Amino acid sequence: MSAINIKSLARQDVLHFLRSFDTVLTDCDGVLWMNMTPLPNSSSVMNLFRKLGKRIFYVTNNSTKTRDDLVEKCKTLKFQANKDDILCTSNLSACYLQSLGFRKKAYVIGSEAIAKELEQAGISYCGIGPDTISQNTLYSVFEKDPEVAAVIVGFDEHFSYPKMVKAATYLSDASVHFIGTNTDERFPVSNDVIIPGTGSLVRCIESCSERKAIIMGKPEEYMAKMLKERSNINPQRTLMIGDRCNTDIIFGTRCGFLTLLVLTGVTALSDVEKWKQSGQQEERDLVPNYYIDALGDLLPYLKELETLSEVS
Numbered sequence: 001m002s003a004i005n006i007k008s009l010a011r012q013d014v015l016h017f018l019r020s021f022d023t024v025l026t027d028c029d030g031v032l033w034m035n036m037t038p039l040p041n042s043s044s045v046m047n048l049f050r051k052l053g054k055r056i057f058y059v060t061n062n063s064t065k066t067r068d069d070l071v072e073k074c075k076t077l078k079f080q081a082n083k084d085d086i087l088c089t090s091n092l093s094a095c096y097l098q099s100l101g102f103r104k105k106a107y108v109i110g111s112e113a114i115a116k117e118l119e120q121a122g123i124s125y126c127g128i129g130p131d132t133i134s135q136n137t138l139y140s141v142f143e144k145d146p147e148v149a150a151v152i153v154g155f156d157e158h159f160s161y162p163k164m165v166k167a168a169t170y171l172s173d174a175s176v177h178f179i180g181t182n183t184d185e186r187f188p189v190s191n192d193v194i195i196p197g198t199g200s201l202v203r204c205i206e207s208c209s210e211r212k213a214i215i216m217g218k219p220e221e222y223m224a225k226m227l228k229e230r231s232n233i234n235p236q237r238t239l240m241i242g243d244r245c246n247t248d249i250i251f252g253t254r255c256g257f258l259t260l261l262v263l264t265g266v267t268a269l270s271d272v273e274k275w276k277q278s279g280q281q282e283e284r285d286l287v288p289n290y291y292i293d294a295l296g297d298l299l300p301y302l303k304e305l306e307t308l309s310e311v312s
């Protein structure tokens with residue numbers, strides 16, 4: 001791992017890099033957009049990758065959107081996308097249960113998106129929405145739904161103590177499946193407020209249930225398995241783009257993909273410099289092959305590649 005600044009390369013070397021992959025996986029928040037604001041030229045870059053014949057996948061740990069929601073968002077923000085191009089953790093949670101032949105009910109700490117994906121997979125669920133403290137909830141034993149045989153933890157702004165009680169109680173039965181959508185500790189935001197991410201909620205339930213969740217999102221194995229099932233990608237000719245090294249880049253490294261860090265999101269260049277010097281392999285695995293200030297900065301190089309391919 002070397003962390004080469006793309007902009008420091010000679011033009012020919014950048015073009016060589018751009019020709020060295022056929023599949024592009026990209027994280028979304030912090031790479032393509034911040035909430036509903038697209039990052040400059042990022043859609044042009046993604047659409048040009050596609051025009052040049054590269055297979056595109058949008059790979060996000062976000063569990064608050066369905067695949068359909070993400071296709072809509074892509075369209076609104078001018079990214080070409082269809083449902084098969086999207087891997088998101090609400091959908092993967094449903095796929096995971098489906099792959100087990102799951103016929104019972106899931107207790108969900110999470111958003112409507114998880115509910116919708118479960119519905120589409122024909123899996124029943126409960127638990128969505130507020131579950132606030134009342135005089136009775138805290139100390140009395142709640143009535144367990146005997147149909148519940150899985151607990152899913154995703155992002156839930158209604159996360160509460162009663163939900164913890166229920167999840168931990170269901171999980172005290174070792175046969176109940178325990179799924180966490182992702183482990184991102186915080187959301188990237190640009191001001192001083194810290195917004196706890198799903199990873200904080202998953203850890204909380206892991207702690208009170210004394211169990212480990214199987215994680216759907218990057219950097220864990222399941223996401224890679226699903227990707228390989230959906231498309232026969234060649235890892236050596238696949239590029240993973242991300243803004244967060246402890247999910248996106250390490251995911252790419254573990255899968256044997258080329259990795260590109262963009263500096264428009266969570267990870268700063270100073271972090272990368274620190275990991276490069278680290279004696280620990282775990283930290284050195286966080287170092288990307290390449291980095292660039294912003295995804296949109298690839299546009300002039302890609303345009304040149306387009307012109308050359310039109311000429312030839």
Ligand SMILES: [Mg+2]
Nearest residue numbers: 027029030243
């Ligand atoms: Mg991100």
